[in-house]
Amino acid sequence: MGRLSDQAGELAHRLGDRAEAVCRHYLSKGCREGRYWMVGDAHNTPGRSLYVRLTGSEDGRGAAGKWTDAATGEHGDLLDIIALVCGHVQLGDTLDEARRFLSLPDPEPCPEGLRRRGEPKAPTGSPESARRLFAASRPVRGSLVQAHLRARGITDLRADDPLRFHPRCYYTPSRKDLPGTRRAWPAMIAAVTDLDDSITGVHRTYLASGLGPAAPTKAPVATPRRAMGFLLGNGVRFGGADAVMAAGEGVETILSLRQVVPAVPMIAALSSAHLSAILFPPALRRLYVARDDDPAGDAALATLSERAATAGIEVVPLSPILGDFNDDLRLVGPERTCASLAVQLVPEDANRFLTISG
Structure with a gap:
């Protein structure tokens, strides 16, 4: 994954160095106006909504090859333009096309798991498709x-x-x-x-x-x-596993909680059913659960607590002041959210972790 991203960054920079040539080839229905290439959109439609920067700005804030569509707010680099114009789905296909345009040789073979031209398409919805x-x-x-x-x-x-x-x-x-x-x-x-x-x-x-x-x-x-x-037992993890962790359903719920308890590792399970089924890291001894105030949340907490007790893990529920922790963060504020959590955390954890981030 990192290697593919590195290749994309290098190719985007090289394309930016030849921004006008790239635009003349892939956005041929547009034209140059000053320091910009103007065209209708990223699919090479005639017009003036999308503009590509052909040279870097003097203050360093805008790089050559960066573009913005004033009609939609979309923005990106010249690799995105190539992908959209050519109808690519896989990043590897776009990188291949960019290399052909730049007359560059193919790179060394990609690590296993990253699709190259000619490899079979990953099954829709599979872990491989997700990784790509x-x-x-x-x-x-x-x-x-x-x-x-x-x-x-x-x-x-x-x-x-x-x-x-x-x-x-x-x-x-x-x-x-x-x-x-x-x-x-x-x-x-x-x-x-x-x-x-x-x-x-x-x-x-x-x-x-x-x-x-x-x-x-x-x-x-x-x-x-x-x-x-594959979601069952897994989740979106923020921070490495530790003896004390927090879990909840949504990504925004977990990120909102982290604003106030920034040092606690957390996991978003993505639904109440998946929250009740998360797998426990070996080091885990206390799990805080950012519960949703509804029947599904209550059921998930009960099932999770029963499983955790069997594994010797203490479960401590955390309840929001309003509907959820993002409501608390936005509408009540971090200070009152912090005060509410202070009386719900185990005292040693409150002393260790409770601060306001942001």
């Missing part, structure tokens, strides 16, 4: 994902978090979606891992693509949250 989607996604820093989470009061994002951004993640409309629903949306991609830290699945949160004055929101689709791969 995560590998094809980008860091969240500066992306729509970061803006979305910031709007939810979540600012404590770390380089090693299992979160990525995909600018055009495929969406299969369901029967509940309106006719003509788009089949690709920006998405937050969260890696689901097992106890050995191997990716077994991903969770996708589809986002609205606008970057206007309104805060980023989830995409207007019937199911803006979807998971794929």
Whole structure:
């Protein structure tokens, strides 16, 4: 995964050095205006909505090859343009095309698990398909994902978090979606891992693509949250396993809790059913459960507590002041959330972990 990302970064930089040539080839229906290439959209439609920076800005804030679509708020680099124009699904295909354009040799063979041209497509919804989607996604820093989470009061994002951004993640409309629903949306991609830290699945949160004055929101689709791969027993892990950990259902719930208890390792199980079935790391001795105040949450807590007792693990429920911990973070504030948690944590953990992050 890291190797593929490194290749993408290097190729994107090389394409930026030849930004105008790339645009003339892949965005041939546009034209140069000053320091920008103007075209209708990333699919090479005539127009002026999308602009590609052809040279880096003097203040260093804009790199050559970066683009923004003023109509949709989408943005990216020239690798994204190549992928969209060529209709690629796999990142490897885009990297191959970029090398051909740049007249570069093929790299050394990729590590096992990363598909190269000619390899069979991974089964839809499989762990392999999930791993490839995560590998094809980008860091969240500066992306729509970061803006979305910031709007939810979540600012404590770390380089090693299992979160990525995909600018055009495929969406299969369901029967509940309106006719003509788009089949690709920006998405937050969260890696689901097992106890050995191997990716077994991903969770996708589809986002609205606008970057206007309104805060980023989830995409207007019937199911803006979807998971794929092997989820049972696994989850989205923030931090390494330890004797004290916290668990909850949603990624945003866990990230909201981490704003106030930033040093505790956490896991998002993604549903109440999966929360009750999470596998316990060998080192775990006390598990805090960020419970949802509903019957499904109560049932998950009961099942999880019964399993934990058999394994010699203490379970301590954590209850939000409002509907969930993200509501607490946004509407009540971190100080009152901190005070509420202070009386729910075991005293030694409150003294050790309870601070306000952000």
